[in-house]
Amino acid sequence: MNDKVKSVLYPLATFVVLVALWEIAIRAFKVPNFILPTPYAVLEALQRGYIEGLFWKHFFFTLQSMVFGYVFGCTLAFILGCLFAESKTVEQMFLPFVVALQSMPKVALAPLIIVWFGFGLESKIVMVALVCFFPMFINTAVGLRQTNPALIDLMHAFSASRWHILTRIKIPSAAGHIFAGLQISVVLGLIGAVVAEFVSSTRGLGHLISAAAVNLETNTMFAALISLAALGVAGSLAIRFLHARIVFWDKATATQTAATE
Amino acid sequence: MALFRAESLAVTYSSSRGPVKALEGMDATLGQGEFLSVLGPSGCGKSTLLKVVAGLLKPSAGSVMLGGAPITGPRPDVGIVFQQPTLLPWQNALDNVLLPVRTLGLDLQAGREKAAALMRLVGLEKFSAHYPSELSGGMQQRVGIARSLVHDPALLLMDEPFAALDAMTREHMMMELQRIWMAAGKSVLFITHSIPEAVFLSDRIAVLSERPGRTIRELEIDLPRPRTLDTMADRRFADYCNELRSLFAAQFSDPVPHQVPHQ
Numbered sequence A: 001m002n003d004k005v006k007s008v009l010y011p012l013a014t015f016v017v018l019v020a021l022w023e024i025a026i027r028a029f030k031v032p033n034f035i036l037p038t039p040y041a042v043l044e045a046l047q048r049g050y051i052e053g054l055f056w057k058h059f060f061f062t063l064q065s066m067v068f069g070y071v072f073g074c075t076l077a078f079i080l081g082c083l084f085a086e087s088k089t090v091e092q093m094f095l096p097f098v099v100a101l102q103s104m105p106k107v108a109l110a111p112l113i114i115v116w117f118g119f120g121l122e123s124k125i126v127m128v129a130l131v132c133f134f135p136m137f138i139n140t141a142v143g144l145r146q147t148n149p150a151l152i153d154l155m156h157a158f159s160a161s162r163w164h165i166l167t168r169i170k171i172p173s174a175a176g177h178i179f180a181g182l183q184i185s186v187v188l189g190l191i192g193a194v195v196a197e198f199v200s201s202t203r204g205l206g207h208l209i210s211a212a213a214v215n216l217e218t219n220t221m222f223a224a225l226i227s228l229a230a231l232g233v234a235g236s237l238a239i240r241f242l243h244a245r246i247v248f249w250d251k252a253t254a255t256q257t258a259a260t261e
Numbered sequence B: 001m002a003l004f005r006a007e008s009l010a011v012t013y014s015s016s017r018g019p020v021k022a023l024e025g026m027d028a029t030l031g032q033g034e035f036l037s038v039l040g041p042s043g044c045g046k047s048t049l050l051k052v053v054a055g056l057l058k059p060s061a062g063s064v065m066l067g068g069a070p071i072t073g074p075r076p077d078v079g080i081v082f083q084q085p086t087l088l089p090w091q092n093a094l095d096n097v098l099l100p101v102r103t104l105g106l107d108l109q110a111g112r113e114k115a116a117a118l119m120r121l122v123g124l125e126k127f128s129a130h131y132p133s134e135l136s137g138g139m140q141q142r143v144g145i146a147r148s149l150v151h152d153p154a155l156l157l158m159d160e161p162f163a164a165l166d167a168m169t170r171e172h173m174m175m176e177l178q179r180i181w182m183a184a185g186k187s188v189l190f191i192t193h194s195i196p197e198a199v200f201l202s203d204r205i206a207v208l209s210e211r212p213g214r215t216i217r218e219l220e221i222d223l224p225r226p227r228t229l230d231t232m233a234d235r236r237f238a239d240y241c242n243e244l245r246s247l248f249a250a251q252f253s254d255p256v257p258h259q260v261p262h263q
Helices: A003-029 A039-051 A056-086 A088-103 A106-117 A121-145 A149-157 A162-199 A205-214 A218-246 A251-260 B046-053 B093-097 B099-103 B108-121 B137-149 B167-184 B195-201 B229-233 B235-251
Strands: B004-015 B018-030 B035-039 B061-066 B078-081 B155-159 B187-192 B204-208 B215-220
Touching: A003 A039, A039 A056, A039 A218, A056 A088, A056 A121, A056 A162, A056 A205, A056 A218, A088 A121, A106 A121, A106 A162, A121 A162, A149 A162, A149 B078, A162 A205, A162 A218, A205 A218, B004 B046, B018 B035, B018 B046, B018 B187, B018 B204, B018 B215, B035 B195, B046 B061, B046 B155, B046 B187, B078 B137, B093 B099, B093 B108, B093 B137, B099 B108, B099 B137, B108 B137, B108 B167, B137 B155, B137 B167, B167 B195, B187 B195, B195 B229, B195 B235, B204 B235, B215 B235, B229 B235
Parallel strands: B035 B187, B035 B204, B078 B155, B155 B187
Antiparallel strands: B004 B018, B004 B061, B204 B215
């Protein structure tokens, strides 16, 4: 058997065994359904949710807040990261605040953000953007600073402009770091979206979970969790795919990012 | 008139331990089409000299003239090869060679032809589309040499370009550089701490003292060109090497017994 087949078959085998153990455990210990639903009940909930269509509006709500917040937060982080790395003055002015903000658990801001931006999509987007911001910002700034100094000297010696050095040398050099930031931000962004929905929302997969908890509908909770996991995996894979495509010359950091997951 | 002249060049820079004198009283002259090596022990300010000539660092005293004008900043008539190839990993070999053409805003079409010709000169015409990671260290350094020549500089500046290569590749690259130099007809300022390398390649050698670097000797190398592997077996080659070696041995303050092979 070659490695490619193994890489599909082995996890699949693990999955089948785990589901079987799950089912057996419920039957053997007579676990009530409201504590732990059977795999079949979860499948049923998923089917009901996505075929009858009840889940879709929640799914799209979370997806929307995730995508908009991610793009918004990461773009802003990238631009500010460049400013920070390029200008000593900007760094000196803002570094203490960045450190303070970074040390604070961003999810603690969720209630405040709900107060400021309302119960709708806007507050979720802001929350996602906020948690996405820091890993991306730090990675961009650090990556740009780590550009090979000899390369920068060389560019200066060839009379390259500062803009040219930033866009053609530093940013490509930092691409590995930047993608690592994007990768971390995907996962954190999803956390942000769910937390904001927990605090206050009428939609979203996070809302679905907290609403189902009130009625002890654990099968719905499991179905929503699986949907969230699927979102996270899809996002991670998309970034990893882009990383390998765009930063084709940097195989080392590509696998490194994959390993830190 | 000399193409390049450094006179009583001194560079002092500040560090956390106070001012450091990297160079003090460095003199060198380089004629048109000449190959001059600056030879010195590690930490004698050789790299500082390179930065000054490249226009990346201002001298604290003395003067550096290139083509009759003082060097005050980076200039398009200087080409540089560093110790590491420092190629852009995301561009293929040909695009790497074209880098100075792009930064200096030269005509890209003419640059392409020139770059292709230089890739032929360095013997890599088949590797134009290869990325640096697909090339060996020696090949990467040859791409670096092609890059340093693409904008047709008057002076080629080389900072220990073969230091990072293994011994066998190194010897091969010495031959290659001599061939490229003879074909391109450029003036070369070659910085090295390898005595045989300096003797093999140079018309003249400026010997620097330990830090702060000061020219303690200028030596004319009178060996016929093109020099070959046989040149290195020549008695005069060994004499030059010994002369230089004893010059350094005399300089070191530690009374380390040194052995100079006798003929």
